[in-house]
Amino acid sequence: MGVTLNVRKKIALVTPWPPQASGIADYAYDLASCMIGPALDVHVVTNEGAPVHLAGVTMHHVDELAAGTLNLAAFDGILVQLGNHPKFHGYMLEIIRDFRCTVELHDVLLHHCLMGEGGLAANADQYYGWLADAYGRGVSDQFRQFLGGNGDILKCPIATQYPGSDFITSRASHVIVHSNHAKSVLVASGRVSDVTVVNLGQRLCDGGDEIMPEQERVRIGIFGGVQKNRQVDATLAALAKIDRQFSNWSLDIVGAVDADCAHFMEAEHIQGIREKVTLHGRLPLEQFQRTMQECDIVVSLRNPTMGETSAIVIRAMQMGLVSVVSDVGWYSELPGCVLKIDNANVLRDLERLLLALLGDRSLRAFLRRKTADYAAQRLDPRVLTDDILYLTLYGSEDESCVN
Template sequence: MRRIFWFSPVPPSRTDIANYSNRLFKYLNDLVDLVVLCPDGTECDADAYGVKIRRISSVTSLELNGADVCIYNIGNNADFHSQIFEMLTLHPGVAILHDKCLLEFFLGYLGLNNGTAISALDLRVSMGQWYGGEGLRKAVDLLKGHESASAVAERFPLYEIIADRSLAVICHNDEIFDEIRNKYPFFPVKFLSLPYPSLGDLGCPSLQTGKVKFVAFGFMGGNRRLREFLAAWAESRWKHNFELDIAGVLESVDDLKRELATLGLAEQVRLHGFLSEEQLNALIRDSHLAINLRYPTMGEASGSQLRIWYNGKASIVTDVGWYSRLPDDAVIKISPDKEHESLLDLFELLANGKIDLVRMGCAGAEHLKAHCPRQYAIDLVDWLFQNKYKFINEWSRRRALARIAAVQGEVSDLDVIMPSSKIG
């Protein structure tokens, strides 16, 4: 039977990529001999998912060479993906690119690993290679701490480092798929819709009357626009018509509590910390509307959005990237250029019952049917094994060209590597 090594964090690790992998295990295991390799030092229940789960450090070169293909899940969190990146560098395979903007990952990787698989010099060279002189100068500023990664990641995403080390790449964001295909037309790339189970028999829940209840969840970093949302809420003349539940990881709980007190919102906001999947789903279903703002976006396809639809809810999203392409009947899109004014208008519409949130939530649940995990697994495996040797041949060609380029860079006379046809 065909064997796949699947490199990924797994639950209960606090990353949605772990949940994504878990949603696929059953279906992949029906199609191939699946071996899951999770990073050392991360949380893992090896008996919980019906598949073989091991630590990355336990795998041998002999085993890797015996596999039909290795699949590396790459995200923006160095804590979960550093070891996976190192294995990709040592043993090329197919990368699943969960984020386009990986600059923060590489800077985090350097901080954690002292350049085991990529050094500060490699980072500068890569920035120069892919983005020219401006990229090289920006790399120097980043490494000196004169610039923040989040400020420039959208312009200098650095997914090219992953692609260059991979046999092929899979994207869940069709915008990134189009970019890679147009910029690098010979590079093997595949778009698959991010998988998530449909609502099934749960049905779309009715909404309770009274105050409108927002919910926000996940890793609430600066690009999640939580503070901007709170500032607009506090300014709204309808501020007492709303409540907010926040679940997940906050950058600073104490700072947020002080800000809530200053804005006069402390009594209307509840902080839940990290919740299990069941608890989180229950919290979402008890809400009226989810907050899923992202700016700048890291080029991700949002598992959080699919979870929102799974629970029959509409959401507020920023009108950029993957979120711009979401169906208008299932999300409320906020322009990043007019965020504050748009949020104030939204509070007024919600307070006066001008938006049919039940209809929007049901529409989202319907759209979720296009994200079937079983079909995703079938399409993934079919693509991999129909094109496996094409991937290897293309990777070998790229490596040969890279070796030639390296030699050319070290010599001044091209006749050294390409002898002249002249005789005598």
């Protein structure tokens, strides 16, 4: 169903924005593109200093708020794209506190965002103060003890119990999430009750829904960069073992490489397959899409998950590609045509699954048809944008428009 606006409305989209190296920035660009129309004035508020132009959208830098030249209270709706990255989302915490807004939550765990750009070393008092105010001094001290031993917040045993997103979004007038997992976390906290699940959708560039014919060599892709929790090392290790039985494959890795993963290609056991691996770095959106489109299989693993959804997986599904994901969080909710790996046995299961896919063209074709059909029915970005607009402008009194 489309949103019918009898009076011209004005919406503020508070968000990261291209060229910022953020999947949420790319998603927001697509979302704004679908919002543009004669009945709606779309304004983007961002901390990007040189934002990519989008015709029909008015751009604002977040500093205009402090300068008094932008008044968010004058808008009919404020939609905040909230994620965990402190550089891209940290400034949004004050906006959520100070203005009536709808929060579209992309990450359940917001600990890095709460720590701020300088991280724990620079902002420990601020971070532990957030936790003490929200959860009590005892909980804050438990985090302090764990992190004081140089612990990784993603491995902290109580991080998911006290995710940060619950008390931050409790100040919003409405919360939109993209998974039942995220909704269950917020509702279970007792702090947030007005939560709606809307599927995540992406607008493909021209030709993005074209199904590319398979080539003789099976092409595998990993997109979005190399980070520890994306288990790229496990995929490489599995392919190194598979190569002894099936060697007609190649791997494209697209995105930036985190500093703590800089030497991931130097492991001894993968030296025999290095010539089959291409590192692209971060690509412009159209080139990114074209590279993905030329793949046959996309691998998107997470361990641990921050409760995030993946625009990468959504794009791959909309292109009708075979997707392999971790059986965790939002990824577990994806349909059966998206193949899932148990994190407890990731190397064994990934090797077995990839070998089956690489050696069976008919299986890949079957999964591609099923995936394309699902995406066409459930992931239309125009319909999903209408749902998000309705919730932002009118609230959730009538949720019949939402999947």
